[in-house]
Amino acid sequence: MRKFFRGTSLYLLLLIIIIFAVTLFNKDVEPVKEMDVTELIKHLENNNVKSIISVSDTLKGKFIDDTQFTVILPEEMRYTFYSDYLKEKVDNNDISYGAEAEPTRPWFIDMLPTLFILLIFGVFWFIFMQQSQGGGNRVMSFGKSRARMHKEEDGEKVDFNDVAGLEEEKEELKEIVVYILFWIL
Numbered sequence: 001m002r003k004f005f006r007g008t009s010l011y012l013l014l015l016i017i018i019i020f021a022v023t024l025f026n027k028d029v030e031p032v033k034e035m036d037v038t039e040l041i042k043h044l045e046n047n048n049v050k051s052i053i054s055v056s057d058t059l060k061g062k063f064i065d066d067t068q069f070t071v072i073l074p075e076e077m078r079y080t081f082y083s084d085y086l087k088e089k090v091d092n093n094d095i096s097y098g099a100e101a102e103p104t105r106p107w108f109i110d111m112l113p114t115l116f117i118l119l120i121f122g123v124f125w126f127i128f129m130q131q132s133q134g135g136g137n138r139v140m141s142f143g144k145s146r147a148r149m150h151k152e153e154d155g156e157k158v159d160f161n162d163v164a165g166l167e168e169e170k171e172e173l174k175e176i177v178v179y180i181l182f183w184i185l
Contacts, residue, residue: 032060033069037081040071044085044095051096052086055103 043049043063052061057078059071073081082097089095 030068033067035069035071037071037073037077040069041085044089047094049089049095051098054082054097054099055101 040049040059048063050062050064050066052059057073057075059073059081061069061071063069077084086095086097090097
């Protein structure tokens with residue numbers, strides 16, 4: 001069970017749980033009909049529009065049968081659309097007209113790229129620390145040496161001939177031993 005939590009399978013399981021939770025709590029949204037300005041003008045002339053709400057360059061509204069619609073106004077019509085097509089109908093109370101403030105992004109949405117980069121750096125740091133320490137079981141044992149002191153009382157004397165390895169390295173170690181002994185004696 002411990003090996004299960006060390007690998008990527010735990011993170012994969014968490015990702016699947018998060019995706020499941022998001023799809024579970026996803027609400028069914030009422031369909032909104034998107035149309036152009038000429039189609040809205042035709043509906044206004046036929047008195048099929050119940051209400052309109054203006055949000056910056058977008059008009060949201062409802063038809064008489066409570067079907068929702070949205071229209072994006074072109075730059076040329078943004079400032080004259082009300083006076084040209086809606087003023088008379090609003091004055092006669094044929095259409096309910098209102099406005100909403102332009103929605104702003106929440107602060108945590110602006111922070112997501114920074115948090116994502118920090119998360120990536122954290123994952124890389126964690127992986128490199130795992131690799132440099134030889135796995136997950138010795139993360140904080142970097143100051144502890146596992147080398148054993150050789151004692152002459154044990155009876156076995158280790159010579160350079162007993163050490164396996166390349167001859168060049170053995171010669172360099174012999175030179176180091178001679179150098180140290182020269183300065184000690």
